[in-house]
Amino acid sequence: MHDPNRMPNTILVPYDFTNFGDLAFEKAMEIAKKFDSKVILLTVIGRDTDTSGMSWERAQEIHDESENKAKADLNKIKNSHIVENVPISIKIVHNPSNSDGILSFAESNKIDLIVMGSHGRSGFKKMVLGSIASSVVTKAKCPVMIVKSTKT
Numbered sequence: 001m002h003d004p005n006r007m008p009n010t011i012l013v014p015y016d017f018t019n020f021g022d023l024a025f026e027k028a029m030e031i032a033k034k035f036d037s038k039v040i041l042l043t044v045i046g047r048d049t050d051t052s053g054m055s056w057e058r059a060q061e062i063h064d065e066s067e068n069k070a071k072a073d074l075n076k077i078k079n080s081h082i083v084e085n086v087p088i089s090i091k092i093v094h095n096p097s098n099s100d101g102i103l104s105f106a107e108s109n110k111i112d113l114i115v116m117g118s119h120g121r122s123g124f125k126k127m128v129l130g131s132i133a134s135s136v137v138t139k140a141k142c143p144v145m146i147v148k149s150t151k152t
Contacts, residue, residue, distance in 0.1 A: 007035040008112035008143075014102045014136070015041045017073060020117025024147045025077065028115040029086055038087040040109070041077060043070045044101035045094050067092055099135035107141055114144045 013028045015021045025041065032039050045066050054062075074090040081088060095101030106114055118133040137144045 006112070008032075008037050009035075010110070010112050011037050011039050012102070012106055012109075012111040012114045013039060013041050014098070014114065014116045014132075015043050015074065015077070016098075016117070017043075018117065020147070020149065022117075023149060024115050024117040027145065027147045029081060029084060031113070031115065032086045033084065037112075038089070040089050040091055040111070041074050042091045042093065042102065042105055043074060044098045045070060045092060046096050046098060046101075063094075099132045099139070102132070102136050103139055111142050113142060114140055116144065116146060118146050118148055 008031065011028045011032055013021070013025050015025060025039075028039050031037065045063075070092050071090065074092075078088045078090055091105065093101045093105050095104070102114070102116075105111075114136060116133055116136065133144075133146050137146065
């Protein structure tokens with residue numbers, strides 16, 4: 001059980017390489033500086049590419065290319081913030097469900113706070129939060145901060 005009176009030691013930022021993810025990362029960095037926390041940038045790699053009908057070797061190549069690109073992109077973000085003296089680590093998990101990947105990582109790594117962006121694209125509840133954010137807010141065992149764009 002999470003102690004609501006304890007300041008966050010470890011902040012998880014589920015990162016999707018969008019402006020929404022950038023906003024969440026910036027907010028997490030702001031919080032981390034204030035409370036001397038560390039930040040984990042997490043990308044969940046799902047099954048965006050249909051590899052059925054491909055050889056196992058070709059499917060593995062596509063999988064490896066996706067992971068290598070995500071690592072390189074996350075490292076660019078990490079390295080561009082190195083001067084801020086906040087410990088940043090990058091993690092990649094594989095899960096067909098983005099929200100399940102985020103939730104299981106948060107639980108198994110005893111995350112104190114999840115800071116994430118929200119697209120808010122469909123449905124009433126989903127319009128307010130976004131489907132992945134909605135699922136994480138509902139099921140997470142730690143506090144979740146949703147960062148929305150101020151642009152309309």
